[in-house]
Amino acid sequence: MKNRILNCLLLALISLPALAQNRHSVSGYVKDNKNGEGLIGVSVYVREAETGVVTNPYGFYSLTLPDGKYTLVFTYIGYQKVTREVVLDGDKTVSIEMTDESNELAEVTISTQKEDENVRSIEMSVNKVEMKTIRKMPALLGEVDLIRSIQLLPGVTAVGEGASGFNVRGGDVSQNLVLLDEAPVYNSSHLFGFFSVFNPDAVKDVKLIKGGIPAQYGGRISSILDVRMKEGNAKKREINGGIGSIFSRLTYEQPFAKGKGSFIVAGRRSYIDVLAKPFLNSDLKDSKFYFYDLTAKVNYQLGNKDTFYASGYFGKDVFGGGDFGFGWGNATATARWNHIFSNKLFMNLTGYYSNYDYNLGQNQNKPDAKDRFDWKSKIISTSIKPDFTFYITPNNQLTFGGQYIYYDTRPGKATFVSEGDMQDISLEPRYADESALYVGNELKFGDRISLQYGVRYSYFRSLGPATEYEYADKGKGIRKEPVFPGTEYKRGDVIKSYGNLEPRAALNIGITSNASIKASYNRTSQYLHLLSNTAASSPLDVWTLSGVNIKPEKADQVAIGWFQNFQDNTYEASVELYYKKLYNQIDYVPASDLLLNEYVPGDLLFGKGRAYGAEFYLKKNKGRLTGWVSYTLSRTERLVESINNDDWFPARFDKPHNITAVAIYELTKRLSLSSNFTIQSGTPATFPTNRYSTGGFEIGNNYNGLRNNSRIPAYHRLDLAATLKSKRKLFKVGEGEWVFSVYNVYNRRNPFSVYTRVNEDNPLKTEAVRYSVIGNFIPSITYNFKF
Numbered sequence: 049m050k051n052r053i054l055n056c057l058l059l060a061l062i063s064l065p066a067l068a069q070n071r072h073s074v075s076g077y078v079k080d081n082k083n084g085e086g087l088i089g090v091s092v093y094v095r096e097a098e099t100g101v102v103t104n105p106y107g108f109y110s111l112t113l114p115d116g117k118y119t120l121v122f123t124y125i126g127y128q129k130v131t132r133e134v135v136l137d138g139d140k141t142v143s144i145e146m147t148d149e150s151n152e153l154a155e156v157t158i159s160t161q162k163e164d165e166n167v168r169s170i171e172m173s174v175n176k177v178e179m180k181t182i183r184k185m186p187a188l189l190g191e192v193d194l195i196r197s198i199q200l201l202p203g204v205t206a207v208g209e210g211a212s213g214f215n216v217r218g219g220d221v222s223q224n225l226v227l228l229d230e231a232p233v234y235n236s237s238h239l240f241g242f243f244s245v246f247n248p249d250a251v252k253d254v255k256l257i258k259g260g261i262p263a264q265y266g267g268r269i270s271s272i273l274d275v276r277m278k279e280g281n282a283k284k285r286e287i288n289g290g291i292g293s294i295f296s297r298l299t300y301e302q303p304f305a306k307g308k309g310s311f312i313v314a315g316r317r318s319y320i321d322v323l324a325k326p327f328l329n330s331d332l333k334d335s336k337f338y339f340y341d342l343t344a345k346v347n348y349q350l351g352n353k354d355t356f357y358a359s360g361y362f363g364k365d366v367f368g369g370g371d372f373g374f375g376w377g378n379a380t381a382t383a384r385w386n387h388i389f390s391n392k393l394f395m396n397l398t399g400y401y402s403n404y405d406y407n408l409g410q411n412q413n414k415p416d417a418k419d420r421f422d423w424k425s426k427i428i429s430t431s432i433k434p435d436f437t438f439y440i441t442p443n444n445q446l447t448f449g450g451q452y453i454y455y456d457t458r459p460g461k462a463t464f465v466s467e468g469d470m471q472d473i474s475l476e477p478r479y480a481d482e483s484a485l486y487v488g489n490e491l492k493f494g495d496r497i498s499l500q501y502g503v504r505y506s507y508f509r510s511l512g513p514a515t516e517y518e519y520a521d522k523g524k525g526i527r528k529e530p531v532f533p534g535t536e537y538k539r540g541d542v543i544k545s546y547g548n549l550e551p552r553a554a555l556n557i558g559i560t561s562n563a564s565i566k567a568s569y570n571r572t573s574q575y576l577h578l579l580s581n582t583a584a585s586s587p588l589d590v591w592t593l594s595g596v597n598i599k600p601e602k603a604d605q606v607a608i609g610w611f612q613n614f615q616d617n618t619y620e621a622s623v624e625l626y627y628k629k630l631y632n633q634i635d636y637v638p639a640s641d642l643l644l645n646e647y648v649p650g651d652l653l654f655g656k657g658r659a660y661g662a663e664f665y666l667k668k669n670k671g672r673l674t675g676w677v678s679y680t681l682s683r684t685e686r687l688v689e690s691i692n693n694d695d696w697f698p699a700r701f702d703k704p705h706n707i708t709a710v711a712i713y714e715l716t717k718r719l720s721l722s723s724n725f726t727i728q729s730g731t732p733a734t735f736p737t738n739r740y741s742t743g744g745f746e747i748g749n750n751y752n753g754l755r756n757n758s759r760i761p762a763y764h765r766l767d768l769a770a771t772l773k774s775k776r777k778l779f780k781v782g783e784g785e786w787v788f789s790v791y792n793v794y795n796r797r798n799p800f801s802v803y804t805r806v807n808e809d810n811p812l813k814t815e816a817v818r819y820s821v822i823g824n825f826i827p828s829i830t831y832n833f834k835f
Contacts (some may be wrong), residue, residue: 055503058390059265062090063377065661066192066599067185070114070115070705071112071113071115071176072112072113072115072136072137072138072139072140072391072834073110073111073112073113073139073140073157073390073391073392073393073439074110074111074113074118074120074134074136074140074141074142075108075109075110075111075139075141075142075388075391075439076108076109076142076143076144077103077105077106077107077109077143078090078092078103078109078122078124078128078139078143078144078145078146079107079140079143079144079146079167079282080145080146080148081145081146081147081283081287082147082148082281082283083280083281083283083375083424084281084282084303084307084310085107085252085278085279085281085282085582086103086105086106086107086108086279087103087124087127087146088103088104088105088106088252088253088276089102089103089144090102090103090109090119090120090122090123090124091121091123091163091165092109092111092121092122093120093121093122093123094111094113094118094119094120094121094191094442095118095119095120095121096116096117096118096119097113097118097135097242097442098495099111099442099443099492100121100442100595101439101445102169104437104719105253105276106209106355106386106395106396107161108386108394109393109439110391110394110439111439111594112391112392112439112440112442113136113442114136115136115137115138115606116135116297116524117133117134117135117136118133118134118135118136119131119132119133119134119445120132120134120142121414121642122144122146124146124393124597125669126148126149126180127147127148127149128146128147128148130144130146136730138392139390139391139601140542141352141391142229142744148427152197156364164562164613164617166611166613166620166622167558167562167563167611167612167613167620167723168226168512168556169435169500169556169564170260170490170499170500170555170556170559170803171257171260171552171554172259172260172554172566172567172568172607172609172611172624173203173258173259173260173607173609173626174256174257174258174260175198175201175202175255175257175258176253176254176255176256177197177198177201177254177256178250178254179251179252179253179254180532180747181712182194182197182248182254183248184712184722184769185197185200185531185712185722185724185769186277186708186722186723186724186768186769186789186790186791187766187767187789187791188242188243188791188828189292189293189294189707189789189791189826189828190292190293190769190787190788190789190828190829190830191243191292191293191294191295191828191830192248193243193246194244194246194248194251194275195213195214195236195237195244195245195246195539196243196244196255196503198214198256198273198608199214200678200708200710200724200726201256201678201708201709202663202665202678202679202706203216203217203258203626203661203663203682204216204256204258204563204623204662204705205701205703205728206241206255206701206797207584207700207701207731207796207802208584208731208763208798208799208800208821209738209763209800209820209821209822210239210240210241210242210584210800210821210822211241211584211585211596211800212235212237212240212241212584212585212586213235213236213237213241213585213586214833215270215627215701216256216258216270216297217258217270217605217626217659217661217682218270218628218630218657218658218659218660218682218684218699218702219269219270219271219603219630219659220270220578220585220699220701221578221584221585222251222268222576222577222578222580222591223268223269223270223271223574223601224268224270224271224272224273225265225267225268225271225272225273225384225460226275227273227274227275228246228277228361228380228382229275229276229277229345229357229359229380229382229384229400230382230384230398230433231361231380231381231382231400231401231402232267232380232400232402232429233245233361233374233378233380233402233404233656234378234402234404234427234591235404235587235609238318238339238341238363238365239318239339240586240587241366241584243339245341245361245363245378246275246316247297247301247314247316247341247343248278248301248347249288249289249290249297249314249422250278250299250312250314250343251276251277251278251400252276252277252278252279253273253274253275253276253582254273254274254275254276255273255274256272256273256274257271257272257273257274258270258271259283259568259570259605259607259624259626260501260552260554260566260568260569260570260607261348261552261570261572262447262488262552263447263486263487263502263503263504263550263552264435264447264449264486264488264504265340266451266486266504266506266550266572266573267453267482267506267573267574267575267576268572268574269572269573269574269601269602269603269630270519270603271686277312277343277345277359278301278309278359278391278507279310279312279314279345279347280301280302280303280310280312280345280346280347280428281301281302281303281310281312282303282307282309283303283307283311284302284543285300285301285302285303286299286300286301286302286834286835287299287300287301287748287782287834287835288828288832288833288834288835289524289832289833290831290832290833291830291831292828292829292831293294293318293828293829293830294318294319294320294649294807294828295316295318295319295339296316296317296319297314297315297316298314298315298316299307299312299313300312300313300314301313301314304311305348308346308348308349309347309349309834310346310347310348310606310733311344311345311347312343312344312345312346313342313343313344313347314342314343314344315340315341315342315343316339316340316341317338317339317340318338318340320337320338320339321335321336321337328445328631332788334401335368335369335613336366336367336368336373337366337367337368338365338366339363339364339365339366340364341363341365342361342362342363343359343360343361343363343366344359344360344361345357345358345359345360346358352388353387353388353389354385354386354387354388355385355386356383356384356386357382357383357384357385357386357689358381358383358384359378359381359382359719360378360379360380360381360382361378361380361447362377362378362380363377363378363379363589364376364377364404365377365672369412369499371411371414371417371537371654372409372410373407373408373409373410374406374407374408375406375407375583376404376405376406376407376587376773377404377405377406378402378403378404378714379402379403379404380400380401380402380403381400381401382398382399382400382401382418383399384397384398384402384497385397385401391418391439392437392438392439392440393436393437394436394437394439394440395434395435395436395437396434396435397432397433397434397781398431398432398433398434398435398437399431399432399433400429400430400431400433401428401429401430401637402428402429402430403426403427403428403771404591405424405426405427406424406426406588407422407423407424407425407516408421408423408588409421409422416465418465418466418468419464419465419466420464420465421463421464421465422462422464423462423644424458424460424462425459425461425590426457426458427455427456427457427458427591428455428456428457428458429453429454429455429456429494430452430453430454431453431454432449432451432452433449433450433452434449434450435447435449436448436449442492443491443493444489444490444491444492445489445490446487446488446489446490446491446535447488447489447791448485448487448488449485450483450484450485450486451483451812452480452481452482452483452484453481453483454480454481455478455479455480455481455482455576456477456478456479457477457478457479457480457589457591457592457593458477459475459477459478459591459592459644460473460475460590460644461474461475462475462644462645464824468600472714473644474652475644475646476513476514476515478510478514478592478593478595479510479511479512479513479514480500480506480508480509480510480511480575480593480595481509481511481592482506482507482508482575482787483506483507483511484504484505484506484507485504485505486502486503486504486505487502487700488500488501488502488503488552488645489501489502493630495558496553496557496558496637497556497557497558498555498556499553499554499555499556499692500553500554500555501551501552501553502552502553502554503549503550503551503552504549504552505549505550506547506548506550506552506573506575507545507546507547507548507550508545508546508547508594508600509542509543509544509573510542510543510544510545510595510596511539511541511542511543512538512539512540512541512542512543513536513537513538513539513541514535514537514543515535515536515537516534516537516543516579516595516596516597516599517530517531517532517534517647517649518530518531518533518534519531519536519597519647519649519650524689524690525637525638525653525689525690525691526637527637527640527650527651528649528650528651529647529650530647530650542644543596544594544595544596545593546573546594546599546600547591548571548573548600548602549571550570550571550572550573551569551570551571552568552569552570552571553568553569554566554567554568554569555567557569561613562612562613562614562617563610563611564610564611564612565608565609565610565611566577566607566608566609567606567607567608567609568605568606568607568608568610569604569605569606569607570604570605571602571603571604571605572602572605572609573600573601573602573792574600574601574602574603575593575594576589576591576592576593576594577591577592577593577594577598577601577628578591578592578635578640579591579634579648579652580642581601581636581640581642583819584591584800588643589642590642590643591646592648597649597652598634598652599632599654599820600632601630601631601633602630602631602632603629603631603634603635604629605626605627605628605629606626606627607625607626607627608623608624608625608630609622609623609624609625610622610623614787617669617670617723617736618670618759619667619668619669620666620667620669620778621665621666622663622664622665623663623664623665624662624663624665625660625661626659626660626663627658627659627660628657628658628659628660629656629657629658630656630657630658630659631656632654632656633654633655633656633657633686633688634651634652634653634654634833635652635653635654635686635691636651636657637651637652640652640834653688653689653690653691654688655686655687655688655689655691656686656687657684657685657686657687657699658682658683658684658685658687658696659681659682659683659685660682661680661681661682662680662681662682663678663679663680663682664679664680665677665678666678672713672714672715673711673713673714674709674711674712675709675710675712675713676708676709677707677708677710678707678708678709679703679705679706679707680705680706680707680708681704681705682702682703682704682706683698683702684698684699684701684702684703685697685698685699685702686698686699687818691755691803692727692753692754692755692756693752693754697727697732697754697755698732698756699732699756700732700756701730701731702729702731702732702756703728703729703730703731704729705727705728706725706726706727706731707726707727707728707737708725708726708728708789709723709724709726710722710723710724711723711727717768718772718773718775719771719772719773720770720771721768721769721770722768722769722770723766723767723768723769723770724765724766724767725764725765725766725767726763726764726765727762727763727764728759728762728764729759729762729763730759730760730762730799731759731760731765732756732759733756733758733759733760733801734750734752734754734755734756734757734758734800735748735757735758735802735804735816736748736750736804737749737750737751737752737757738751739814739821741812748804748814755763760799760801760802760818761799761802763798763799764796764798765791765792765796766792766793766794767789767790767791767792767793768789768790768793769787769788769789769790770787770788770789771785771786771787771788772786772787773785774786778833778835779835780835781835782834782835783833783834783835784828784831784832784833784834785831785832785833786830786831787829787830787831787832788827788828788829789827789828789830790825790826790827790828791822791825791826791827791828792824792825794831795823795824795825797818797820797823798820798822799818799819800819800820800821801819802814802817802818802819803816803817803819804817805817814826
């Protein structure tokens with residue numbers, strides 16, 4: 049396998065043109081002159097050579113050219129163009145700062161990438177949403193939310209109002225790799241899915257990759273949500289925040305060491321419990337229901353070639369009342385070192401720690417209580433990840449690197465006390481590690497054709513100590529029983545290993561100066577699985593590792609699309625077709641028991657899936673009116689032995705039709721209006737096909753045994769918002785704005801689920817019941833400030 053990877057690397061190098069002795073490099077960083085933040089995706093164009101590159105996630109670029117005099121043109125939508133003359137008679141460093149364009153209404157934009165980047169870039173199945181845009185969109189209770197915003201993009205859905213996570217092109221919520229400064233976030237939701245863990249005041253860049261996944265990413269089979277935090281204002285001290293209906297925010301940024309470093313600290317805390325306390329009776333006066341989080345980042349430039357970054361997140365949700373307690377939270381820490389070995393070779397070395405835990409219990413803090421229950425669970429991952437970029441020529445870029453991850457999972461440490469008698473029902477911890485090597489090459493052939501290809505090899509090991517059981521199948525689709533005794537493994541023993549080769553490829557063919565055809569293929573593997581047999585994932589769902597009885601999930605996806613811009617890049621449009629095959633998909637036997645079950649593999653079923661569809665997207669980038677409209681036509685299906693008569697059935701999150709529209713109108717320099725509208729097919733559900741009577745009761749029955757044989761009513765919703773900037777300076781130095789919003793304007797009671805039950809007044813009748821999480825319109829007011 050090592051030989052295969054080496055051969056791929058040699059193939060990339062053989063394809064490189066010979067480098068003459070009189071070629072030199074010009075490189076540097078591109079930053080925002082207002083706050084010193086590195087700008088991602090800035091176009092650096094060489095006028096004389098008619099070639100160029102874009103800056104990487106840290107704002108770095110590099111170009112290798114023959115000796116001569118050149119004009120470098122730096123362009124970025126929303127910023128003023130910068131031109132620099134350079135005489136390239138040796139390696140040169142040209143770092144610049146770019147300035148925001150004036151706030152003229154005619155220059156309003158909703159994108160900060162290169163104007164024709166969607167057409168020229170090799171990337172496809174990628175959506176970038178600027179924080180400036182997200183902040184202007186209507187939001188639940190007036191609070192900007194990243195996860196809810198990306199659900200308005202093509203190919204992205206959620207199973208219902210308040211559901212945790214999101215679904216992308218036929219994948220469940222656990223098949224999305226959510227990264228915060230490269231550290232994975234295992235549960236991205238606060239308040240059971242109503243808000244995300246990402247503080248918008250601390251977020252710099254958001255990218256959702258749905259297909260054509262580059263070789264440097266691995267570990268999930270559906271999508272990558274790459275969230276980058278701000279580095280902190282390196283120019284001056286800055287304070288901003290907001291006071292809203294449900295929580296408040298405060299962010300502090302400041303430079304230090306004479307501008308060589310900067311930091312940012314951002315915090316949020318909800319206060320539903322504080323507002324509700326006066327209205328709670330004596331039985332509920334001690335109730336707790338709130339969340340908080342803290343985000344921080346620091347960076348320091350060690351020299352011209354070295355920059356160090358450290359960032360972290362800590363958040364918690366707390367619920368309970370009286371003797372009952374329930375809570376969950378994430379903690380991440382990331383350290384990164386950027387080093388420039390030469391004008392051509394850039395390295396980023398990342399180390400991270402991520403911990404997701406939850407607890408549930410009764411009388412947890414009363415050790416003398418006769419009846420007590422305490423359950424804690426967590427998953428911890430630590431990693432080291434070196435990434436290299438070699439800028440060989442402006443038309444040839446090589447990326448390579450690797451990653452090592454160590455997993456420590458604690459599925460359940462639980463004890464209960466009944467009448468003073470304690471029993472320990474804990475599950476044993478599980479350990480594993482994952483290693484990966486990757487190499488990728490991006491080539492440009494003239495001005496119209498570009499090719500990106502690469503390969504990733506991942507290797508997973510399930511490690512001891514642990515006890516593994518074989519399972520005897522009692523029958524088709526029935527719970528399998530463990531065969532005793534199990535096999536004991538000691539610490540350091542390799543219980544089971546898996547290796548997977550994951551090729552990736554993407555092609556862009558320019559048809560005209562403003563239109564292109566793109567195609568991509570990627571294979572991905574996933575060794576970590578979320579076990580959930582509920583309608584939507586919950587904080588109590590169990591993360592488990594691949595091993596003897598659970599194989600890695602895999603997916604193959606192909607996509608092809610047409611991309612075109614109109615009217616000087618004012619409008620951009622695209623149509624993408626995709627087909628995805630999924631392997632080793634997990635399902636469950638009837639009445640499966642997933643919590644604190646030592647023999648949970650016996651409750652699992654395995655099958656395959658397929659997802660296919662078309663995504664239509666039209667976006668307006670410039671002018672007083674901006675926004676987008678998208679329509680997704682898709683199907684998501686599963687095939688699992690013993691379910692649905694061994695035939696294909698729609699997955700729980702299958703939504704064939706999904707239409708979204710976002711509009712932002714700059715009425716004046718002080719007032720902007722916005723709206724969101726979405727209409728989606730209802731999710732599948734399994735309903736009785738007939739009924740029978742017994743003991744004076746009517747009991748529903750699914751005669752044909754079909755899974756998801758019907759659908760709940762369609763989901764649709766309209767939201768409106770207005771943002772009014774204060775006319776006067778706040779305390780003579782700051783800025784303020786009021787945000788007025790209405791969520792679910794026309795009072796739609798969208799169903800989260802529909803279930804059947806026996807009528808309370810007449811047991812001979814059955815009835816369908818619609819359960820709605822939000823059944824009314826929700827107005828809100830938020831005040832944002834900045835100093």
